[in-house]
Amino acid sequence: MEWLDERKMDRGKKPGKLLGNKNSKNHMDLQDIIRESALPFLPAKSLRRFTGVCREWKLQISTPFFAHNQSYSFRDVSGFFCQSPSGALSFVSLNQMAYGVPDPSLKFLPEPVDIRCSSNGLLCCQGRTGYRAYYICNPVTQKWKKLPETTANHGTDPAVVLVFEPSLLNFVAEYKLVVSFASDLDGYEFEIYSSIDGSWRISAEISFGKMKLLPRTGVHVNGVVYWSSSMGRIFSFDLSCERSTIINNIGSSSLGAVNGKLHTACLLGSKLSVSELSNAYTNTMQMNSSAKQWQVKHAVTLNFSVPDLYPRSYDKETVLFLGGDVVVIRHEKKLISYNMKTKEFTEVITEEDTYSRMVPYVNSLVEI
Incomplete structure (x- = not known):
């Protein structure tokens, strides 16, 4: 026992x-x-x-x-690179504790630059001397690459879109720089730089028409590049087949990518609405078709009202960014971030009254 x-x-x-x-x-x-x-x-x-x-x-x-894994996993907009009329560069963080870069002035680049666009952690700038070379850089790691001279003249304020989609299979960042420039044939042509080829190439596509592209409105969504135009329409360029089309826009609105589709954000007074491009080909459908080109996906009434600036230029857009779940609005001296998923507002105070340009940025460790 x-x-x-x-x-x-x-x-x-x-x-x-x-x-x-x-x-x-x-x-x-x-x-x-x-x-x-x-x-x-x-x-x-x-x-x-x-x-x-x-x-x-x-x-x-x-x-x-x-670094490769983080560049694939983290895609949230972190703030804006800003450039004043005098050319001074700064960074406005949407969360100063979480987001930032060691040198917002980009002095690690070999010459003074103008910021043009960004994509998933990579920033595109253009030099002010010589042939005004394009630079692709990561402001976090301060690594950069100078692109070769272009074939065509892109003008003083080029319509540039940087296309970089991180992939788990590619350890080296593969990107394209797409530039739409005025053609001698009274239209628009396209020159494309590929990091894989390391060279520029002019597309055979020429888009004819009297509308003027707004250079700093370009976005890339699922293989297609879009720009707003001065006539209130959207100009698109499909990278797979290299064909351009015209899409009707909803008033004066900003473009962005949400869930892999083109969306527009429009702010009129205190009403913010976000719409999705549900059918880009309504102009080819039969008359009296019930198919709608745009569908409103999100609408909210703000606790403040923004004066109507119509007709707007891209320097005075009240909606600065649309992407993922976030809409960033310019209101007086503040940037107001609105999360469409949580329905929360966050105010960001900027140091300057106005900027000649503001480019959204993702705080990434991507290697060039």
Whole structure:
């Protein structure tokens, strides 16, 4: 009987010992999960700060594979690179604790530049001297590449769109720079730079018409580049077949990508509406068709009213950015970020009254 009692007592002790070991193992697994699975979804500024947590985190964040994984995982707009009329550069962060770059003035570039556009962590700038070369850079890592001279004359304020879609399969950033420029044939032509080929190429496509593209309105959505025009229409260029088309727009609105589709954001007074391009080919359908070209996906009444600036230029757009779940609005000296998913507003105070241009930026570790 005593022997049986001792066995019962032993059995009572063993689960406690194993349970303690299991808790210890789970604790270690949680650390691994955070390091391997959570860190890649954080912005670059936060990650630079987290390198001081421990040696393992520092080594993890410093590897090229981690930088590649983070550039694929993190896509949230983090703020705006701003350029004043005098040419001075600065960065307005939507969250100063989380987002930022070490040198907003971009002095690491070999010459003074004008900011043009950005895409998923890469920033496109254009030099002010010589043949006004284009530069592709990452302001976080301060690495850059100077592109070769273009074949065509793109003018003083080119309509440029940078196309970079991070892929888990490509460890080297592969991107395209698409430029629409005025043709001698009274229309628009397109010159494309490919990082794979390392050269420029003029497309055979020529778009004829009297409308004027608004250079700083370009966006890339699912293989198609779009620009707003001075006639209130949207000008598109399909990169797969290299064909251009004209799409009717909803008044004066800003363009953006939401869930892989083209959306527009329009702000009239205190009414903000976001619409999705549901059918780009309504002009080819039979008369009296019930198919709608645009569908309103989100509408909200703001607690302030923005004066109507119509007709707007791209320097005075009240909606500065539309993408993912975020709409960023310019109101007086503030930028107001509105999250369509959480329906939350966040105010960002800027230092300057006006900027000649503001380019959205994603805080990424992408390698060039």
